[in-house]
Amino acid sequence: xxxxxxxxxxxxxxxTSIWTEGDNNxxxxxxxxxxLARDQDGFLGVESARNEIGxxxxxxxxxxxxxxxxxxxxxxxxxxxxxxLWYTSFKTRIAKVESDYDFHKL
Amino acid sequence: xxxxxxxxxxxxxxxTSIWTEGDNNxxxxxxxxxxLARDQDGFLGVESARNEIGxxxxxxxxxxxxxxxxxxxxxxxxxxxxxxLWYTSFKTRIAKVESDYDFHKL
Numbered sequence: 001x002x003x004x005x006x007x008x009x010x011x012x013x014x015x016t017s018i019w020t021e022g023d024n025n026x027x028x029x030x031x032x033x034x035x036l037a038r039d040q041d042g043f044l045g046v047e048s049a050r051n052e053i054g055x056x057x058x059x060x061x062x063x064x065x066x067x068x069x070x071x072x073x074x075x076x077x078x079x080x081x082x083x084x085l086w087y088t089s090f091k092t093r094i095a096k097v098e099s100d101y102d103f104h105k106l
Numbered sequence: 107x108x109x110x111x112x113x114x115x116x117x118x119x120x121x122t123s124i125w126t127e128g129d130n131n132x133x134x135x136x137x138x139x140x141x142l143a144r145d146q147d148g149f150l151g152v153e154s155a156r157n158e159i160g161x162x163x164x165x166x167x168x169x170x171x172x173x174x175x176x177x178x179x180x181x182x183x184x185x186x187x188x189x190x191l192w193y194t195s196f197k198t199r200i201a202k203v204e205s206d207y208d209f210h211k212l
Binding site for chain 1: 107108109111114118120122123124153154155156157158159160161163189193194195196197198199200201202203204205206207208209210211
């Protein structure tokens with residue numbers, strides 16, 4: 001679903017990935033990470049889509065909350081597994097959302 | 107593919123969408139828009155993934171180049187078709203990329 005984020009400014013972490021073959025229990029980890037992220041102070045939402053590449057965008061109140069999430073030990077383990085099992089390459093971009101607008105069909 | 111963007115800062119336009127049923131010639135338009143965007147001054151790259159939702163992130167040198175692209179007449183027509191044909195809802199976020207890092211498996 002589209003994340004229901006507050007009025008900007010807030011932060012986006014854009015994670016773009018190229019995948020290895022096979023699932024390697026990715027689904028279980030991804031589900032767990034979303035549950036864990038929701039409990040973090042400053043977490044605002046997450047959006048994810050995947051076909052040839054994967055794009056996951058998570059939204060955060062500020063850089064401090066992103067930093068704390070990066071230091072979460074379970075998240076660290078998941079990222080290590082990502083490098084070992086799931087991704088052949090990825091790029092992470094930290095960006096400050098300055099404006100947004102949306103559309104909903106009546 | 108993962109866009110090969112320059113050293114930050116630069117801008118990201120994060121476009122998250124929920125789709126109507128059917129293709130309605132979306133593929134042809136999407137291909138045309140990427141070709142057209144590549145010709146725009148300030149365009150840095152684009153990444154796109156889709157399954158339950160669609161996420162397209164395009165990267166731009168600055169707000170001015172995003173504004174010019176938004177004013178492109180063919181792009182305007184495509185956006186109108188998007189509202190009519192392809193999307194039941196979407197959200198667009200304009201964000202300034204402040205930092206990035208990547209990983210490539212050897």
